[in-house]
Amino acid sequence: KQEVTQIPAALSVPEGENLVLNCSFTDSAIYNLQWFRQDPGKGLTSLLLIQSSQREQTSGRLNASLDKSSGRSTLYIAASQPGDSATYLCAVGVKGGSEKLVFGKGTKLTVNP
Amino acid sequence: SAVISQKPSRDICQRGTSLTIQCQVDSQVTMMFWYRQQPGQSLTLIATANQGSEATYESGFVIDKFPISRPNLTFSTLTVSNMSPEDSSIYLCSVRTGVEAFFGQGTRLTVV
Numbered sequence: 001k002q003e004v005t006q007i008p009a010a011l012s013v014p015e016g017e018n019l020v021l022n023c024s025f026t027d028s029a030i031y032n033l034q035w036f037r038q039d040p041g042k043g044l045t046s047l048l049l050i051q052s053s054q055r056e057q058t059s060g061r062l063n064a065s066l067d068k069s070s071g072r073s074t075l076y077i078a079a080s081q082p083g084d085s086a087t088y089l090c091a092v093g094v095k096g097g098s099e100k101l102v103f104g105k106g107t108k109l110t111v112n113p
Numbered sequence: 114s115a116v117i118s119q120k121p122s123r124d125i126c127q128r129g130t131s132l133t134i135q136c137q138v139d140s141q142v143t144m145m146f147w148y149r150q151q152p153g154q155s156l157t158l159i160a161t162a163n164q165g166s167e168a169t170y171e172s173g174f175v176i177d178k179f180p181i182s183r184p185n186l187t188f189s190t191l192t193v194s195n196m197s198p199e200d201s202s203i204y205l206c207s208v209r210t211g212v213e214a215f216f217g218q219g220t221r222l223t224v225v
Contacts, residue, residue, distance in 0.1 A: 031212075032212055034214060046215060089156070099161070100146065100158045103157075105153070
């Protein structure tokens, strides 16, 4: 059974700091990994998608890496801003018939002005 | 990408009643997914809804408790039946375009 763990559960940083969020998964048989952002009372916003054959993806100040063999992914946020404050969720796409995503519990990020 | 609209955005319901959540997508999709996010927990897939066939439920979820309709390629409903306080959660609808998943804004349900 695939399990996804995100560390830390919460993180508070001053504005402008570079930071790394971690995600680990127990079964390397994934077909992709997706990072989402969730704002309070809102749904999920897709940030980055990494296919199983890829090592990293970049979008603006965000960079996500994937090491399938070790079951790890990191989300790097450069020059953090107060608007980056949200919960960041990691989800792995599980191979099989249901095409479902298995989520971690998330990292709650607070960027202080 | 896909734009997903969910209704209602939130509701407070009495135990023993039922609530139907609607999900509308701006494009035709083969599969629609319903997730539950309990307080402090990760999202868990409830079921996958295909147009023209019965939904496929994940372990721990049953059709009598969470009946799903999928009348066409852009719309689905999830009903939470005979609610108890343990059903208080955020319920989210999701679709895939290509390999990327997109989510609605969720329905925050509180059962009292």
